[in-house]
Amino acid sequence: MPNSLNREICCYCGALAETKDHIPPQSFFTPDEKKSIQLITVPSCFNCNNSASASDEAFKVISGLCAARLNKCSPDYAKSVRKTLLENNKLKSLLVNAENINEHEKKILIPTKIKENFNSVIERIVRALYYKEYGSILSVKNLSVDILIGFDIEHTASLIKNKNTVISFLKNINFYSLKRKIVQENVFEYRYSIAKDAIDASIWCLLFRNCLLVTCISLPDSAGF
Numbered sequence: 001m002p003n004s005l006n007r008e009i010c011c012y013c014g015a016l017a018e019t020k021d022h023i024p025p026q027s028f029f030t031p032d033e034k035k036s037i038q039l040i041t042v043p044s045c046f047n048c049n050n051s052a053s054a055s056d057e058a059f060k061v062i063s064g065l066c067a068a069r070l071n072k073c074s075p076d077y078a079k080s081v082r083k084t085l086l087e088n089n090k091l092k093s094l095l096v097n098a099e100n101i102n103e104h105e106k107k108i109l110i111p112t113k114i115k116e117n118f119n120s121v122i123e124r125i126v127r128a129l130y131y132k133e134y135g136s137i138l139s140v141k142n143l144s145v146d147i148l149i150g151f152d153i154e155h156t157a158s159l160i161k162n163k164n165t166v167i168s169f170l171k172n173i174n175f176y177s178l179k180r181k182i183v184q185e186n187v188f189e190y191r192y193s194i195a196k197d198a199i200d201a202s203i204w205c206l207l208f209r210n211c212l213l214v215t216c217i218s219l220p221d222s223a224g225f
């Protein structure tokens with residue numbers, strides 16, 4: 001959102017924005033997708049935009065592994081993920097011998113370091129989408145992230161319901177009442193809602209490649225979660 005000097009501020013830290021950041025990160029898309037999809041951009045300062053490439057690659061590989069495991073990985077995306085992995089020895093060695101995906105429990109078991117990277121990308125996406133949808137910076141420090149493989153609406157619905165007892169703003173929310181935006185069918189869509197009576201309280205369900213569903217809840221820091 002332009003400030004009074006008509007300069008844009010970084011949607012992550014509030015500094016002057018010199019660049020545009022892509023959401024999800026550009027590396028998530030195949031070359032063909034980049035040409036055909038209207039990618040979301042948000043204003044970002046140079047530091048915030050350039051501090052995330054290692055995380056972006058981890059995110060790309062994890063979403064690729066999920067898609068592959070569920071046979072939802074297009075040949076183009078598989079090729080793109082393979083290339084990233086071949087060029088990133090550090091990431092490759094972290095993943096070797098790791099039990100990456102426990103499909104039965106619909107949970108991703110990934111090495112801690114990669115999980116930190118993955119979560120940091122999710123956090124960035126949520127902060128960017130919050131800014132895009134509401135025109136202000138999400139100032140809350142901690143976001144709770146729940147990762148699911150498979151488009152498991154029922155689990156997400158029960159997750160939201162379970163949180164109802166402790167988080168008042170979720171009381172009248174269910175998965176189907178969330179606002180839905182489709183960026184590109186089978187590539188990326190998201191659902192969201194914001195509390196009307198509590199600044200910084202919001203819920204985001206991000207669906208990547210129709211198989212990786214990530215729910216993210218932000219709460220005011222004062223809520224103690």
Ligand SMILES: [Zn+2]
Binds near residue numbers: 044045046048
């Ligand atoms: Zn910044």
